[in-house]
Amino acid sequence: MLAERFRKLRGLAWRVMDGIFENMWDYKYVPIEIIARDSGVEEHKAEKVLKTLSNEKLIELKQTEYLGAAFTFLGLSLYSLNRFVRKNIVTMLGEKMGEGKESMVYNCISKWGEAVLKFHKVGYTSFKRVREKRDYGDLHYTVLMIRSAKNEFNALKKLHSKVSVPKPYGWEGNAVLMELIDAKELYKVRLENPKEVLDYIIEEVREMWKLGIVHGDLSQFNILVNPEGIWFIDFPQAIDLNEIETDEELRMAEEILRRDLTNLISYFRKTYRVEVDADRIVEEILKS
Ligand SMILES: Nc1ncnc2c1ncn2[C@@H]1O[C@H](COP(=O)(O)OP(=O)(O)OP(=O)(O)O)[C@@H](O)[C@H]1O
Ligand SMILES: [Mg+2]
Known part of the structure; x- marks a missing residue:
């Protein structure tokens, strides 16, 4: 279409x-x-x-x-695609991989081979949006889609090669071009080694914190798994600790880290009966 x-x-x-x-x-x-x-x-x-x-x-x-x-969302998405096309970065659009409330995801052929093109549909709702409203006044909602794509791209750029995330290839308008990961969402998979996987996830979240990024929407829906490994996806709401200006913002970022980890740990408890002390882990990460 x-x-x-x-x-x-x-x-x-x-x-x-x-x-x-x-x-x-x-x-x-x-x-x-x-x-x-x-x-x-x-x-x-x-x-x-x-x-x-x-x-x-x-x-x-x-x-x-x-x-x-x-x-409109559709117009901006086509326009963003065109910016990739005229730079010869995207050469062919493939199948739609999914469309939900927050994004529309396609696979495509790019300069780097097969890739994923994610069109952002909404603006992220972290404290930065509040600050944005103050700084920029009344913006059209499509501007927020662009900022959301930019935020995801920047987070991926900071993390990739150090944390397991798709390689970011490019950002235009509301679209982010990234590596295609051939894997399934965590909630669709029955793990054989849940404790090991959870420990690995926690170590990666700690690494993200050290690199100054809090995911902000971590869950069984935003982690991809295959027999070779796991990948974190979906970073439009990510918080960059280097952009934090006040103690209140830092406290909010810490709360979001806590929420991310608590969500995930409770998923592992309910699904696999793996018991981990979420509070202790959060305190440890905050200290690292
Ligand atoms: N790099 C990728 N490689 C493979 N599949 C991906 C990649 N990025 C996204 N997907 C697929 O697209 C789906 C939606 O992507 P993502 O989680 O980033 O967006 P979303 O904001 O959750 O979208 P929505 O809320 O609209 O579902 C993922 O659950 C996954 O199946
Ligand atoms: Mg998602």
């Missing part, structure tokens, strides 16, 4: 979308005049293209004191 929609779009449409993309941090709905100016497309032509894109649900038009445009 995405590939078909992609093929239908022409140069003029991409240029007009460039105009929205470049200005979406400054305007919740980017005025047509600005889009025309920045995309080098005449205003009446830009308006025509925008109306077509709006009928196709790729952008949202809003008339206030002026006529303005913003992306």
Whole structure:
């Protein structure tokens, strides 16, 4: 579906979308005049293209004191894909691997071979979002999708090669390109050595903490397993300890680490009757 929609779009449409993309941090709905100016497309032509894109649900038009445009999730995703395509980073879009509330995941062929393209649908809801609102004012929700993708990409960049996560290849708009891991979610697997796996997970979480990252949404749904190993995925909510500014934010990060570990440990207790003292582990990690 995405590939078909992609093929239908022409140069003029991409240029007009460039105009929205470049200005979406400054305007919740980017005025047509600005889009025309920045995309080098005449205003009446830009308006025509925008109306077509709006009928196709790729952008949202809003008339206030002026006529303005913003992306929809689908429009932003196609535009982000195009940024990868025109840089020759993604050469072919493959099958949809999944779509849920928070993302749409495709496999694709990239410069590095088969890979995963994850389109972010929501903005993350950590304390940083609160700070963002204060710093940036009223943003269109699609800007938050972009920040969420950026946050995931940055966390993967900090962790990969030191912690078991997919290799991050690139970030454009709301899309993150990363290594494809051929493995199943933890909740779908019956482990033969649950205690060993849990101990390994705890060591990796400790390593992430030392590298300054708290996952923020750790669970049996965001860990992939195969006979060769385990991988942590899904980092849009990750907290970077280096960006923390106040004691209150640090306390929140510690609480999120506690929640992550407690969730996982209770999953292992319920599923495998593995007993581990969550509080003790959290205290140990906080000290390391
Ligand atoms: N690098 C990867 N390699 C293989 N499969 C992946 C990879 N990244 C994501 N997936 C698959 O896509 C699913 C969704 O990805 P992820 O957990 O990152 O997003 P999500 O925010 O949970 O999405 P949603 O809430 O919409 O399901 C994963 O459960 C996994 O099956
Ligand atoms: Mg997930």
